[in-house]
Amino acid sequence: MPVIQMSNSRFTKPKGLKHEPTPYLFIANCGPAVGIPFENIESAFSIFGKVIGVHAADETGARVIVCFSEVNAAEAAIKMLNGCPCAELGGRTLHIRYSAIQPPQKQPIAFAYVRDVMQLHMDRLPKALELQVHGDNVLPVSFLASDLDIPGIYLVHDFITLEEEQELLAEVDNRKWINLAKRRVQHYGYEFLYKVNCFLSTYVSPQLRYFSFVKPDSSFWNCLHVKPVLVYSGFISWTRNVDSKQFLGELPYFVSNILQKIASFPGLVDDQNKEMDQLTVNEYPCGVGLSPHIDTHSAFDELIFSLSVAGSCIMEFRRYPLGTWQFPSASVDEINEDSTLLSSNTIRKAIFLPSRSMLLMSGEGRYAWNHYIPHHKVDIIGDKQIRRSSRRVSFTFRKVRQGPCRCAYKQYCDSQQQCRDQQLNSVELFHP
Numbered sequence: 001m002p003v004i005q006m007s008n009s010r011f012t013k014p015k016g017l018k019h020e021p022t023p024y025l026f027i028a029n030c031g032p033a034v035g036i037p038f039e040n041i042e043s044a045f046s047i048f049g050k051v052i053g054v055h056a057a058d059e060t061g062a063r064v065i066v067c068f069s070e071v072n073a074a075e076a077a078i079k080m081l082n083g084c085p086c087a088e089l090g091g092r093t094l095h096i097r098y099s100a101i102q103p104p105q106k107q108p109i110a111f112a113y114v115r116d117v118m119q120l121h122m123d124r125l126p127k128a129l130e131l132q133v134h135g136d137n138v139l140p141v142s143f144l145a146s147d148l149d150i151p152g153i154y155l156v157h158d159f160i161t162l163e164e165e166q167e168l169l170a171e172v173d174n175r176k177w178i179n180l181a182k183r184r185v186q187h188y189g190y191e192f193l194y195k196v197n198c199f200l201s202t203y204v205s206p207q208l209r210y211f212s213f214v215k216p217d218s219s220f221w222n223c224l225h226v227k228p229v230l231v232y233s234g235f236i237s238w239t240r241n242v243d244s245k246q247f248l249g250e251l252p253y254f255v256s257n258i259l260q261k262i263a264s265f266p267g268l269v270d271d272q273n274k275e276m277d278q279l280t281v282n283e284y285p286c287g288v289g290l291s292p293h294i295d296t297h298s299a300f301d302e303l304i305f306s307l308s309v310a311g312s313c314i315m316e317f318r319r320y321p322l323g324t325w326q327f328p329s330a331s332v333d334e335i336n337e338d339s340t341l342l343s344s345n346t347i348r349k350a351i352f353l354p355s356r357s358m359l360l361m362s363g364e365g366r367y368a369w370n371h372y373i374p375h376h377k378v379d380i381i382g383d384k385q386i387r388r389s390s391r392r393v394s395f396t397f398r399k400v401r402q403g404p405c406r407c408a409y410k411q412y413c414d415s416q417q418q419c420r421d422q423q424l425n426s427v428e429l430f431h432p
Ligand SMILES: O=C(O)CCC(=O)C(=O)O
Pocket: 280, 282, 290, 295, 306, 307, 331, 371, 394, 396
């Protein structure tokens, strides 16, 4: 059965009427939003040949992509069904065109980042700086952490009541928000540091790779201007970190009952320190997400709790294959979801986080998997479409680490990276 639940941007939308036949059909007036589940679409189209996938074509829920294994099957289906009412699909008239798999796009990266807190000058960035884009969004979404099956990830539904949810919102809305480019934040317990990392790779010859890893206080812009045409991939990211010496004070009284519940969170062993001392409140407007990242190991202890309030979202977890480059434990705030390095053997899993649920990231799930909130207005889960509300507010509780991290996931651990240059040399990069 095809299990393709999230909208899939790999397929081009047909432009003109004339198209070369492909095994992929773009079908308008059909989908969960008009009462036709993916399973029914699959079975209606299976009579023409083997269907290998049914995708939401976009976020409307009324346009789908049906993928056949053979082009002949797609040709037969288009001939029979285009413009005709389809009895198997509630008598709806289908509008069908051929679709194609999108060639990997190149997108300017640096652009998106520079509007964040550092307010750097966009016009000084070279236009030629480009990153390979991998836009495959296909994966099923779990409702339960046990189905997600990532060690150390737990989800408790209805962790707080509706009244508690309203109280929390009223409290944070009474306090000062810090505006980032796309979302607002509040920090409690410790001061947050936002700093920019820049990692670029220029591919000079098949034998020699030249890497630059620079910070804005050194030769950041100069480096960007080094023969930008040679820059094949790279990123600029904001590392979110805390200043462990800047204690702002105890966490506010309005989260004290949450802290108590955290102390008895199911599944945790007694010797784990459950005393949280840092809280970040994030407010995401509808459609805004958070790019893939691992919370900095050296900055925070193992347990990270995140409470969803006022709205739901999907959270995707990604485990990148060994030997490929990891963002240096960075949180990337303003990167487009498609601009992240994603290779075909990246493991991806997703879970639905409803309002009032508490997510715990610990162990492998916290240290080795990137977590990511797609930038969607509608989350498609099976044949359900869940429209994001006008905002989602998350309360992320962490414990600031006082010594180095000694986790077992050295590859992802900034405390344990002996020599970053050495690691850079083993990095696999994307090339055109
Ligand atoms: O909004 C969330 O639930 C997650 C926030 C997060 O991952 C972070 O602030 O590092």
